[in-house]
Amino acid sequence: xxxRDLSLPAGGFDALYGLELLEVTDExxxxxxxxxxxxxxxxxxxxxxxxxxxxxxxxxxxxxxxxMPAGMAAMGLSNNTSFIRPISEGTIHARAxxxxxxxxxxxxxxxxxxxxxxxxxxARMTIAVRPRAAx
Amino acid sequence: xxxRDLSLPAGGFDALYGLELLEVTDExxxxxxxxxxxxxxxxxxxxxxxxxxxxxxxxxxxxxxxxMPAGMAAMGLSNNTSFIRPISEGTIHARAxxxxxxxxxxxxxxxxxxxxxxxxxxARMTIAVRPRAAx
Amino acid sequence: xxxRDLSLPAGGFDALYGLELLEVTDExxxxxxxxxxxxxxxxxxxxxxxxxxxxxxxxxxxxxxxxMPAGMAAMGLSNNTSFIRPISEGTIHARAxxxxxxxxxxxxxxxxxxxxxxxxxxARMTIAVRPRAAx
Amino acid sequence: xxxRDLSLPAGGFDALYGLELLEVTDExxxxxxxxxxxxxxxxxxxxxxxxxxxxxxxxxxxxxxxxMPAGMAAMGLSNNTSFIRPISEGTIHARAxxxxxxxxxxxxxxxxxxxxxxxxxxARMTIAVRPRAAx
Numbered sequence: 001x002x003x004r005d006l007s008l009p010a011g012g013f014d015a016l017y018g019l020e021l022l023e024v025t026d027e028x029x030x031x032x033x034x035x036x037x038x039x040x041x042x043x044x045x046x047x048x049x050x051x052x053x054x055x056x057x058x059x060x061x062x063x064x065x066x067x068m069p070a071g072m073a074a075m076g077l078s079n080n081t082s083f084i085r086p087i088s089e090g091t092i093h094a095r096a097x098x099x100x101x102x103x104x105x106x107x108x109x110x111x112x113x114x115x116x117x118x119x120x121x122x123a124r125m126t127i128a129v130r131p132r133a134a135x
Numbered sequence: 136x137x138x139r140d141l142s143l144p145a146g147g148f149d150a151l152y153g154l155e156l157l158e159v160t161d162e163x164x165x166x167x168x169x170x171x172x173x174x175x176x177x178x179x180x181x182x183x184x185x186x187x188x189x190x191x192x193x194x195x196x197x198x199x200x201x202x203m204p205a206g207m208a209a210m211g212l213s214n215n216t217s218f219i220r221p222i223s224e225g226t227i228h229a230r231a232x233x234x235x236x237x238x239x240x241x242x243x244x245x246x247x248x249x250x251x252x253x254x255x256x257x258a259r260m261t262i263a264v265r266p267r268a269a270x
Numbered sequence: 271x272x273x274r275d276l277s278l279p280a281g282g283f284d285a286l287y288g289l290e291l292l293e294v295t296d297e298x299x300x301x302x303x304x305x306x307x308x309x310x311x312x313x314x315x316x317x318x319x320x321x322x323x324x325x326x327x328x329x330x331x332x333x334x335x336x337x338m339p340a341g342m343a344a345m346g347l348s349n350n351t352s353f354i355r356p357i358s359e360g361t362i363h364a365r366a367x368x369x370x371x372x373x374x375x376x377x378x379x380x381x382x383x384x385x386x387x388x389x390x391x392x393a394r395m396t397i398a399v400r401p402r403a404a405x
Numbered sequence: 406x407x408x409r410d411l412s413l414p415a416g417g418f419d420a421l422y423g424l425e426l427l428e429v430t431d432e433x434x435x436x437x438x439x440x441x442x443x444x445x446x447x448x449x450x451x452x453x454x455x456x457x458x459x460x461x462x463x464x465x466x467x468x469x470x471x472x473m474p475a476g477m478a479a480m481g482l483s484n485n486t487s488f489i490r491p492i493s494e495g496t497i498h499a500r501a502x503x504x505x506x507x508x509x510x511x512x513x514x515x516x517x518x519x520x521x522x523x524x525x526x527x528a529r530m531t532i533a534v535r536p537r538a539a540x
């Protein structure tokens with residue numbers, strides 16, 4: 001555990017789909033989402049958008065940990081997610097590892113696994129680091 | 136309009152974040168999402184995951200229109216989204232255009248714009264077409 | 271035609287694999303490559319790397335047209351290419367269209383077609399625009 | 406070393422830009438390219454297309470090791486490369502690690518580093534595995 005406050009702001013999108021943060025540092029972020037009907041697509045599988053959303057959230061939060069105290073903003077620049085195996089029950093496990101920390105962008109790799117530890121999705125996130133005012 | 140039933144199944148993820156379908160054909164899918172607090176990230180902007188989710192939904196639905204009646208399933212294989220301009224209010228407008236219709240995969244380009252018509256995100260979706268039983 | 275000098279510097283990579291520029295503006299770049307053994311992989315098809323290289327070249331050149339005279343450099347930030355249909359003979363036709371012109375990055379869509387006009391690859395290029403000194 | 410014959414077919418694209426294979430297995434492929442003028446773009450840096458080509462080659466070869474003896478073909482389905490740091494001299498070092506081995510597609514992560522061991526590019530390759538006849 002990172003010692004940080006891992007509660008999410010109430011009322012936002014991450015709370016809506018049920019993101020639960022487990023660890024947030026500028027090198028590693030871990031989280032999970034409980035599978036339930038409201039994260040599924042019409043055919044009973046977890047909606048791919050939930051997996052891309054988790055990747056987005058983890059990479060952004062892990063970058064914000066460092067850049068926000070420095071007066072900068074962290075914003076997603078690209079989200080490239082490959083879907084490998086569908087998830088239909090249990091818990092979605094996500095683990096984001098930083099691969100690059102640049103002056104203007106950070107890159108994270110996010111792995112999504114199921115309860116059996118099988119790889120279900122891989123995401124590569126590029127997060128832009130910008131002056132707060134510039135949006 | 137396509138003449139199809141454009142209502143989404145209640146209780147799933149697309150309904151959760153508020154996807155409203157406007158047109159669904161196997162070549163063009165249009166939809167919108169009303170911006171409200173529950174689709175935002177902590178800094179007041181629309182969460183990138185909402186945009187990737189919309190792209191996922193539109194490309195999957197547009198493919199399912201054809202492949203489901205043929206006994207096949209449509210599943211996201213990859214979602215590559217580039218974020219161009221943040222959205223903080225109004226309506227998210229999404230338009231998916233099919234670029235390739237293959238035997239085992241379809242490719243869609245999805246444009247996300249804001250109320251002023253400005254380009255906010257571009258997604259390239261690859262949707263796998265598989266026998267229903269093979270999952 | 272753009273009226274620009276469309277000759278490539280001798281001795282570089284684009285000349286090595288045989289890029290021929292047909293049109294270079296900051297909104298549209300067109301080029302072609304003659305298929306021959308030295309652009310193929312071991313199984314007789316055009317090497318995917320040739321297609322990604324063409325996409326990279328066109329997007330970079332189209333951006334450089336504007337940013338270089340302004341004292342900035344254009345450098346590839348990401349290259350996302352989807353391969354749709356193999357090419358084994360004739361000419362590789364490439365057409366890059368600008369989708370976004372931002373202060374720090376431009377986005378281009380590149381279409382690769384064969385002699386029959388069939389879509390063979392789609393690339394989305396993000397080109398970073400940086401001060402020359404910063405590399 | 407893998408014990409395999411690591412020579413490339415003469416006359417093809419990989420030989421043209423100078424790929425030297427160091428290790429080829431179905432889980433790990435390593436290779437290098439000597440930096441020289443003919444792999445550079447007009448501004449003296451290694452052309453991004455060389456890095457995407459190396460990624461393409463390594464992932465394809467690592468997949469072919471297994472699927473070709475089984476009568477299948479390995480073909481690039483997508484190449485997603487992020488450029489992190491330019492290379493201008495020395496040797497391009499590439500290392501591809503398999504992340505997923507599916508029935509119809511494999512996924513590889515490719516890291517490109519410079520002589521100082523610094524991360525210069527990250528590629529995620531999806532390789533389709535298809536019956537030989539189906540092209």
